[in-house]
Amino acid sequence: MxxxxxxxxxxVRRADMKLGFRTHLMAYxxxxxxxxxxxILTSPGDWWxxxxxxGWGLGLVAHGAVVYxxxxxxxxxxxxxxxxxxxxxx
Numbered sequence: 744m745x746x747x748x749x750x751x752x753x754x755v756r757r758a759d760m761k762l763g764f765r766t767h768l769m770a771y772x773x774x775x776x777x778x779x780x781x782x783i784l785t786s787p788g789d790w791w792x793x794x795x796x797x798g799w800g801l802g803l804v805a806h807g808a809v810v811y812x813x814x815x816x817x818x819x820x821x822x823x824x825x826x827x828x829x830x831x832x833x
Contacts, residue, residue, distance in 0.1 A: 764810045771803050 775796050782792040809817075 760810045767806055
């Protein structure tokens with residue numbers, strides 16, 4: 744594979760990861776806004792919506808960390824390690 748083709752493949756994968764995170768973020772915002780509205784309309788004295796927001800928010804933070812804090816490098820190193828193991832078994 745040429746250097747340009749490899750760089751393009753890497754750029755596409757990184758862009759896909761970022762788009763996946765943005766989709767996750769939008770789903771989080773829309774669903775939790777709906778849950779907050781339901782909470783306000785059905786039981787305004789009991790603020791239960793904080794619990795799903797917190798739990799899902801932890802997952803969202805983890806997803807963002809993988810995407811924006813060298814998640815790609817970790818994945819590439821894991822792929823290379825697996826390829827090396829498979830080559831050694833041959």
